[in-house]
Amino acid sequence: MNCTKCKIKAVIKLPRHNAAFCKDCFNGFVHDQVAKAIKSQKMFSKDNRILVAVSGGKDSLALWDILLKMGYKADALYVNLGIGGYSKPSHIKVVRFAETVAAAHGATLHVHTVELDEGAGIRELAMLVHRPTCSTCGTIKRYQFNRAAIEHKYDVMATGHNLDDEAARLLGNVLRWQEEYLDKQAPSLPASVEGFAKKVKPLYRLTERELAAYAVLNRIDYIVEECPMAKGARTLLYKEVLNRLETESPGTKQAFYWGFLDKQSKPEASPTTMAEKDQAALHPCSACGQPTTVEICSYCKLMARAGSAKS
Numbered sequence: 001m002n003c004t005k006c007k008i009k010a011v012i013k014l015p016r017h018n019a020a021f022c023k024d025c026f027n028g029f030v031h032d033q034v035a036k037a038i039k040s041q042k043m044f045s046k047d048n049r050i051l052v053a054v055s056g057g058k059d060s061l062a063l064w065d066i067l068l069k070m071g072y073k074a075d076a077l078y079v080n081l082g083i084g085g086y087s088k089p090s091h092i093k094v095v096r097f098a099e100t101v102a103a104a105h106g107a108t109l110h111v112h113t114v115e116l117d118e119g120a121g122i123r124e125l126a127m128l129v130h131r132p133t134c135s136t137c138g139t140i141k142r143y144q145f146n147r148a149a150i151e152h153k154y155d156v157m158a159t160g161h162n163l164d165d166e167a168a169r170l171l172g173n174v175l176r177w178q179e180e181y182l183d184k185q186a187p188s189l190p191a192s193v194e195g196f197a198k199k200v201k202p203l204y205r206l207t208e209r210e211l212a213a214y215a216v217l218n219r220i221d222y223i224v225e226e227c228p229m230a231k232g233a234r235t236l237l238y239k240e241v242l243n244r245l246e247t248e249s250p251g252t253k254q255a256f257y258w259g260f261l262d263k264q265s266k267p268e269a270s271p272t273t274m275a276e277k278d279q280a281a282l283h284p285c286s287a288c289g290q291p292t293t294v295e296i297c298s299y300c301k302l303m304a305r306a307g308s309a310k311s
C-alpha cells in the first residue's frame with residue numbers, strides 16, 4: 001500500500017477518503033482537516049487566545065499539539081477530578097506534554113484540582129449531592145473552564161470532541177428527538193454573553209481512529225484508558241453502532257454529522273437559535289456573578305448542597 005500523494009510506503013489507510021498516507025502526508029491531511037474546520041465554522045484567528053480543555057487522552061493532547069504546530073496561541077486547562085487510579089496517571093501525561101511540546105512553543109498549562117477547590121473528589125461530591133457522577137463532573141468542568149477563560153482573558157475555549165463523539169451525540173439526540181440539544185450541537189458556539197469565551201470543536205472532521213494514529217505517529221504520550229465513570233455510557237453503544245455502519249459503508253459517520261451541519265447552516269432551519277434564546281435570558285448568578293438563566297447558577301447550588309451535606 002503506497003501513499004496516495006507522494007507514492008512512498010503508506011502507514012495508514014483511510015477508507016472514508018479512499019486514500020492511504022505516509023506519516024508526513026497524514027500529518028498534512030490532519031492539519032488540513034483542522035484548518036478547514038476552523039475556516040468553515042469561523043472558529044478563531046491567529047490573533048485570538050485559545051484555551052484548550054485537556055484530559056490526558058489522545059484527542060485533547062492531539063488538539064493542543066496540532067494548534068501549536070499550526071501557529072495558534074493555545075494554552076490549556078486540565079481539571080484533576082480526583083478519581084483514584086485515573087486522575088493521577090492522566091495528570092502526569094498532561095504535565096509531561098506541557099513541559100516538553102507545549103513549553104517549546106511557549107504555551108502554558110493551567111491546572112484546577114477538584115479535591116482542593118471543591119473540597120472533595122468528583123465521586124464523593126456526587127454522592128453528597130445525590131447526583132450522577134458525570135452530571136456533577138459536567139457542571140464543575142463547565143464552570144471552571146468558563147472561570148479560567150474569564151480570569152485569564154481567553155477568547156475561545158476549544159475541546160477535543162471528534163467526529164465519532166459528535167456523530168454519537170447526534171444519534172442519541174435524534175433517537176429521542178431532543179430538539180433543544182440539536183441546536184447546541186454546532187462545532188462553533190458563540191459566547192453566551194459579553195466577556196465570555198466562545199466554544200469550538202476543531203477536531204469534528206477527524207475520527208477517533210485518525211486521532212489515535214496522529215498521537216502514535218507523533219509520539220504523543222497519552223492515557224489510553226477512558227475515565228472509569230464512562231463505563232456503560234449510552235454514547236459508547238452509539239459509537240459501536242456507528243462503527244458497524246462505517247465498516248459496512250465507509251463515510252457514514254461524516255455523511256450523518258456533516259449532513260446535519262449543512263442543514264443547520266441554512267437560515268430557514270433555525271430562525272432563533274437556542275444560544276440566542278439563552279442569551280436573552282442570561283443574567284449574573286447572585287452568588288458568584290457568572291451568567292445563568294436562573295437566580296443561582298447550577299455550580300453554586302451544587303456546592304451549597306455539598307457543603308450542607310458535609311456539615
Ligand code: SF4
Nearest residue numbers: 133134137227229230
Ligand atoms: S466519564 Fe463522567 S466523570 Fe469521567 S470525565 Fe467524563 S463526565 Fe467526567
Ligand SMILES: [Zn+2]
Nearest residue numbers: 003006022025
Ligand atoms: Zn506521502
Ligand SMILES: [Zn+2]
Nearest residue numbers: 285288297300
Ligand atoms: Zn454561581
